[in-house]
Amino acid sequence: MAFLGFQLFSWQVDIARLGYQNRHSKLSLRKLEAIPASRAMGFNKAVANRFFDLMEKVVERYGLTVEKISHVDKTGITVNPKTQSRVSSLKRRRQVEVLTSADRRQTYICYWASRAYMLPMLVFPRKRLQQELQLGKSPGA
Incomplete structure (x- = not known):
C-alpha cells in the first residue's frame, strides 16, 4: 500500500487500523451483505x-385481532457448507474432488402478531422421507 509516496508494510497498516479502532470503539468492521x-x-x-x-x-x-394476523416466511437452506475442509493429498495431484448436492431445503416459519409461533416446517424435495434427513432438526418440526 502506497501512501503519499511512502511504502507501508502490512504490520504498519495493522497498527494504524488498531489505533483507529481504539479511538473509535463504537465502530466495527463488518462484512457487506449483498x-x-x-x-x-x-x-x-x-x-x-x-x-x-x-x-x-x-x-x-x-x-x-392479533390472534388472527399471521406471517409465513420461507428460507432456503443449502446442504453444502460454504467453505470446504482441507484435506491431505499427494503433491502431484492436480485436483481433489468432493461430491456436493445441488439440493436446497426449504424451511417455512409461521408466527402470529400475538407472538405465538409454530415449529419450523421443513420441506424435502423427495417422494419418500428418509430418516437421515431429519437428524439434528428441532424437536417437533
Whole structure:
C-alpha cells in the first residue's frame, strides 16, 4: 500500500487500523451483505407507510385481532457448507474432488402478531422421507 509516496508494510497498516479502532470503539468492521438493487430501492419510508395504511384498513374492515394476523416466511437452506475442509493429498495431484448436492431445503416459519409461533416446517424435495434427513432438526418440526 502506497501512501503519499511512502511504502507501508502490512504490520504498519495493522497498527494504524488498531489505533483507529481504539479511538473509535463504537465502530466495527463488518462484512457487506449483498442484496438485490430492486429490494433496496423498493423499501423506503413511503412504501412502508403505504403498507401500514393498507394493513390498518384491512384490520378495521374485517375486525381482525392479533390472534388472527399471521406471517409465513420461507428460507432456503443449502446442504453444502460454504467453505470446504482441507484435506491431505499427494503433491502431484492436480485436483481433489468432493461430491456436493445441488439440493436446497426449504424451511417455512409461521408466527402470529400475538407472538405465538409454530415449529419450523421443513420441506424435502423427495417422494419418500428418509430418516437421515431429519437428524439434528428441532424437536417437533
